[in-house]
Amino acid sequence: MVDADQTFVIVGGGLAGAKAAETLRAEGFRGRVILISDERDHPYERPPLSKGYLLGAADRDSALVHEAAWYAAHDIELHLGQTVDALDTAGRTVRLGDDGTLVHYDKLLLATGAEPRRLDVPGTGLAGVHHLRRFAHAERLKGVLAALGRDNGHLLIAGAGWIGLEVAAAGRHYGAEVTVVEPAPTPLHGVLGPELGNVFAELHREHGVRFQFGAKLTEIVGQDGLVLAARTEDGEEHPAHAVLAAIGAAPRTALAEAAGLELAPREQGGGIAVDASLRTSDPHVFAAGDVAAFPHPLFGVRLRVEHWANALNGGPAAARAMLGQEVVHDRVPYFFSDQYDLGMEYSGWAPPGAYDQVVIRGDAGKREFIAFWMKDGRVLAGMNVNVWDVTPAIQDLIRGGATVDPDALSDPRVPLDALVP
Incomplete structure (x- = not known):
């Protein structure tokens, strides 16, 4: 000791x-x-x-x-x-x-x-520009969202990652108008790739969120220290009474x-x-x-x-x-998100370029499914959307490293546990 x-x-x-x-x-x-x-x-x-x-x-x-x-x-x-x-x-x-x-x-x-990474555009010093990392940020942002909802105000979010989408859902919960500006072609592009990003885009559109993909914020316009609008590189001006920078950490x-x-x-x-x-x-x-x-x-x-x-x-x-104990930190990466009536869990690591196939088990249209990212027949990552109690089996598939038949993986009648080596 x-x-x-x-x-x-x-x-x-x-x-x-x-x-x-x-x-x-x-x-x-x-x-x-x-x-x-x-x-x-x-x-x-x-x-x-x-x-x-x-x-x-x-x-x-x-x-x-x-x-x-x-x-x-x-x-x-x-x-x-x-x-x-x-x-x-x-x-x-x-x-x-x-x-x-x-x-x-x-x-x-x-x-x-x-x-939080800072926006490098004019206007970031205005009082209505927010980040979300600490309790003080969340306390302030909660009050802003409630006020925007009461006054039919507009929130513009720079970035369609997990924080950006969760705040978009919160903004709509309070009744604020929400626009998300994202340089990539889909939300969560760096994590889910193009195949699954549209599931989240459609979810938010159904709840009234507007997206502008393939665009970057170039300026936040204000007066007397307050945010009035935000401009993108295509020259478009979006109404905004508050801006959230959600471009990573x-x-x-x-x-x-x-x-x-x-x-x-x-x-x-x-x-x-x-x-x-x-x-x-x-x-x-x-x-x-x-x-x-x-x-x-x-x-x-x-x-x-x-x-x-x-x-x-x-x-x-x-x-x-x-303490001198033998340790190997090799946990399968895991995270979760809740947006409206969608709950999801993601295990593994499979950024765009790391996988060659995406296999879907269930109904992506109904947002009740499991997605698997595979490379050479091996499962690199899995995301369960409104399907529960499957994370241990997904992580076992990832950790097992064996090749898996994609047809069996996509078939809900085949228990996931049966595919684990």
């Missing part, structure tokens, strides 16, 4: 950091655990920000990873609203940004997450980069490069969650995964590795 006089520091107060702290105590670590977060809220899960909390269906406390009293009860030294502005790997210290205090560590976990690597830790190439998602045990190029420093780029043995590539399940599982994996 690790000696009680050791200090483990966690930088980042999201799900990965909080679950890492929980795991250290669950595994019997008796030393100091210091968790530093630049947010003033206790660690929370982010999916509710664009789902239940934004819709008004869930309260703030329901998103917390642990009740506030849990940290003191488990002797976790929690520093909220505190930044870390420097990391000295030689001296094994982090420097707090407010007063320059140096905090020594024996092992360090970087769980700094990601931040960038890993928060500045601290690691300044300390000389190895970073992953941009084509591999960027982020802090770690090995299979989530250890960085420094043997005393680990990384987990959105910021970590790890080699995935199933797909043979380095991945940076920005979803809830990666933080949920990656934080504990890093904690066990910090």
Whole structure:
């Protein structure tokens, strides 16, 4: 067991950091655990920000990873609203940004997450331009959507990814007019490819959302600090009283980069490069969650995964590795989304170009189906839409790596479990 006089520091107060702290105590670590977060809220899960909390269906406390009293009860030294502005790997210290205090560590976990990418167009400084990453963003956006609904106002969303579509659904829930501008030809193009994106486009169109595909935002027009419209590169002007930038997230690597830790190439998602045990190029420093780029043995590539399940599982994996346990972080990537009456779960990794076939089981027109992305007869990814309790079988197919008959895969009469090697 690790000696009680050791200090483990966690930088980042999201799900990965909080679950890492929980795991250290669950595994019997008796030393100091210091968790530093630049947010003033206790660690929370982010999916509710664009789902239940934004819709008004869930309260703030329901998103917390642990009740506030849990940290003191488990002797976790929690520093909220505190930044870390420097990391000295030689001296094994982090420097707090407010007063320059140096905090020594024996092992360090970087769980700094990601931040929304900013629009690089005129007008982004207007008060009506929003991002969604933190509780404060969601609180503000919820009020904006309610006001737009009352006043028949217009929300323009730049980006048709998961956040963009979930906020579009929330906007329509409140009664706002919603337009989505997306450079790709379909929503979610980088994840689902062209074959499945139209399922989501039609879903949103049925609920009154307008799309402009193949277009980029070029300017946000305003007056007296308020948003009035948004222009696209084709010269079209869209009415807008609020704009959401939903064009992805960038890993928060500045601290690691300044300390000389190895970073992953941009084509591999960027982020802090770690090995299979989530250890960085420094043997005393680990990384987990959105910021970590790890080699995935199933797909043979380095991945940076920005979803809830990666933080949920990656934080504990890093904690066990910090304790000297043998760890291989090889979970099948998983995420979920809720939009109107559509619920979905996605497992695996199959961006456009990685697969050669998409197989559908069920009725895509009725939005009750499972889609499988395949390469050379192997299942790389699966998405179940309004079909439940199949995720374990889908992940077993992915992890099994065997060739599967596409006809049997598409036949609902053949149990998925029967296809798992």
